[in-house]
Amino acid sequence: MNTRSDMMLPRRHTILGGVALAAGAAAPAHAQLTIDMTRPSFEPVPIAIVDFKGDKVGADIAGVVRNDLQNSGLFRSISPSAFIQQNIDPNAPPRFQDWRSIGAAGVVIGQVVQAGGNIKVDFRLWDVVAGNQATGLSFTSQPNNWRRLAHIIADAIYKRVTGEEGYFDTRVAYVSETGPLSARVKRIAIMDQDGANNRYITDGRTIALTPRFSPTLQEIVYMAYGENNGQPRVYLQSVDSGRRELLGNFPGMSFAPRFSPDGTKVVMSISADGNSDIYEMDVRGRALRRLTNTAAIDTSPCYSNDGTQIVFNSDRGGSQQLYVMSASGGNERRISFGQGRYATPVWSPRGDHIAFTKISGGTFGIGVMRTDGSGERMLASGFLVEGPTWAPNGRVLMFFRQQPNSGGRAGSVTLHQIDITGRFERQVPTPTDASDPAWSPLIPQ
């Protein structure tokens, strides 16, 4: 029963407290519990998250919420050891003065109630400055869903404070790397955005690379080598059942797959006689359509958020650069014009940016540009950084960093996330070395 139905969260948008609790509180003069995301800089919002009452899992839920918010870089989670008010009634306003005096702008108070085999989790975010309730929600779900509930609560707090959608109730697919580089084992793994619930979905017998989620998270596409050094091909795999199918049995290598935003198509590169071009395949009917036809390397295709265009990289002009074309092929135009080679373009889910890898002057960088190629900004750099992927809110990127190899030994390979302002880079924990992250959309509720 630990299947898809677990993923369906019966959700009641019950706003707790409502009028009665908000009564008498005017709109705050100094809205310290909000962040204006359009400003170039701001201080992280100091927030206190109290262990949820009523059940042992309440402390675990609070811990996940603290971790999510702290890791976003937009919040500073105040240590519970600093809290003054104790034994808080989750159904009444907190003593605001106690929270003001420890510098909190907001305080989160919640409870867990057993409800006929399910758990009901309520929380309220209190605006300490204004002295009123900022938001409050209630959820009911199976007990083993507590981590998801915590991420959904963190998303609700993030949205209330920043005005933007959260990204904590998401997963990350990536390539787990183990063993010496000469015989490296590369398996596809999936974990929660915060590193929890890690599991492997390929067995490691052959190299598997570049996983990407379908919009429903039910399937992933990736490239894997065949048995006995067989040709690399693109596979479509059900995440829950593990069942996988070949997406087209071509004589040459097929690689660099990515779903269209509506999940009906996969765009990929196929090579013939040493030359790689971009093709689109219909997922249901498997009809194949050629989108580029050049003697150059055309690869790393990615749809625009609305599905009408595709950004890709090509060396048709002599060096690797970014191009945009119509999703049905044609109208190809170059958009990258800076110094260096550009690769792995990914279109923001918000539609305003394209993130990319740039190789210039012997170093690698992760950058963003507007979709017409203007406004290029570099966010991170290093010996080798590669493969940006967007959080569903288009605000945060994940990518991987590889350290130099030394003395015949592999340098570490790790996942990192960074805000599109270039701030708040942090390593994302993984059980093994890790590369090729792919951030999922928000998990359907």
Added chain:
Amino acid sequence: MRMIKAFAAIAATILLAACSDQQAAAPATTTVTPGSAADFRQNVGDRVFFDTDKSNIREDARTTLGRQAEWLKKYPNYQVTIEGHCDERGTREYNLALGERRANAARQYLVAQGVPAARLKTISYGKERPDPVGSDEAAWARNRRAVTALQ
């Protein structure tokens, strides 16, 4: 006999290091069975090297591929997979495509030298199988390679 063999191995290593710019090390002669895979690796040379982000066959590679073609014509029972590889200084997907291009360039050269195309398959490993493992110019130069592997 053992000592001589050991010395030959050391000598071969120094030779490779000394001419790393050329990459076309003269094969060290040891006693291997003519027509064996070891014969091919040691006396013919199983790999050729490429410039950064390039797939054209260099002058030094022509010499090696010429020897490979003669050997393969002499021993027609071998099927061959040409593996294309890249250094780590490119992105993963682009390097898969570049490795494929390198393998295909080596294949076309062998075909032009008279090796039947039907005997020659290609596969790209991109930057996934470095040999040697290293993060300096010398290691990268030897990783930009096409390896002719006998089946």
